[in-house]
Amino acid sequence: MTRQSSSPRVVVRRHPERGRYERATVHAILDEAVVCHLGVVVDSQPLVMPTAFARVEDTLYLHGAAANQGLSAAAGAPICVTVSLIDGLVFSRSAFGHSMNYRSVVVLGTGRAVEDPGEHERALEAVVEHIAPGRWGEVRTPSAKEVALTRVIALDLDECSAKVRSGPPVDPSSDRALPIWAGEVPLRLVAGSPVTAPEVPAGVAEPLSVTAAQRRFAG
Numbered sequence: 001m002t003r004q005s006s007s008p009r010v011v012v013r014r015h016p017e018r019g020r021y022e023r024a025t026v027h028a029i030l031d032e033a034v035v036c037h038l039g040v041v042v043d044s045q046p047l048v049m050p051t052a053f054a055r056v057e058d059t060l061y062l063h064g065a066a067a068n069q070g071l072s073a074a075a076g077a078p079i080c081v082t083v084s085l086i087d088g089l090v091f092s093r094s095a096f097g098h099s100m101n102y103r104s105v106v107v108l109g110t111g112r113a114v115e116d117p118g119e120h121e122r123a124l125e126a127v128v129e130h131i132a133p134g135r136w137g138e139v140r141t142p143s144a145k146e147v148a149l150t151r152v153i154a155l156d157l158d159e160c161s162a163k164v165r166s167g168p169p170v171d172p173s174s175d176r177a178l179p180i181w182a183g184e185v186p187l188r189l190v191a192g193s194p195v196t197a198p199e200v201p202a203g204v205a206e207p208l209s210v211t212a213a214q215r216r217f218a219g
């Protein structure tokens with residue numbers, strides 16, 4: 001167990017030098033990611049579902065339909081949430097050495113069904129604000145029926161790790177003189193121009209949150 005990891009279960013063993021445990025690093029990766037993956041066992045079958053999420057201090061919130069089988073199974077059960085930011089494709093001289101540059105987070109714990117109405121609403125707001133800060137204040141808030149149809153699962157960041165790979169391929173010295181290109185192709189998520197939905201009344205301007213979201217992922 002390394003000095004800063006929160007439990008032996010989240011100590012990075014494969015390439016331990018890439019393990020990061022400082023809360024600031026974990027937070028930064030979570031906050032930059034748009035999507036997480038929820039791993040949960042449903043009727044003895046592991047499922048890994050991509051889903052939106054938000055972080056509020058040291059808690060992750062995932063939301064979805066009350067009937068969502070993954071979220072339903074996550075309540076009170078051991079779960080795993082992962083987030084991956086892909087920073088580049090790494091081309092080595094050998095087929096074996098190809099890799100990716102990335103920043104990722106793994107969180108282990110027990111899912112908690114959020115029942116408190118205040119926390120439930122704050123979680124829904126956080127999920128919307130995670131994607132587009134300011135959007136919650138621009139839109140119609142959820143009706144009681146919509147709230148009842150939405151399940152929220154919380155997962156505390158008590159047991160989590162980050163792993164970061166950066167830089168060129170790591171080829172053995174015996175491969176380095178080979179006449180084969182090696183290097184990295186950087187990757188990033190880039191937003192296109194906003195497309196106004198049909199039936200938005202004429203004269204409704206693009207709001208600040210949309211402009212900000214587009215700028216956040218500007219190429």
Ligand SMILES: Cc1cc2nc3c(=O)[nH]c(=O)nc-3n(C[C@H](O)[C@H](O)[C@H](O)COP(=O)(O)OP(=O)(O)OC[C@H]3O[C@@H](n4cnc5c(N)ncnc54)[C@H](O)[C@@H]3O)c2cc1C
Pocket residue numbers: 009010011012013014015084085086100102103104105106160161162163
């Ligand atoms: C985009 C991307 C592509 C990858 N491609 C490959 C691939 O093709 N092949 C491959 O073997 N590996 C790949 N990895 C790395 C992979 O995620 C694992 O770290 C690696 O496979 C070691 O697995 P393990 O079970 O031996 O982990 P261990 O080191 O035994 O895991 C122990 C603990 O370390 C932590 N941990 C492990 N991996 C991560 C991680 N990525 N992020 C945060 N915490 C982590 C977890 O808490 C885990 O419980 C990739 C990672 C990313 C993000």
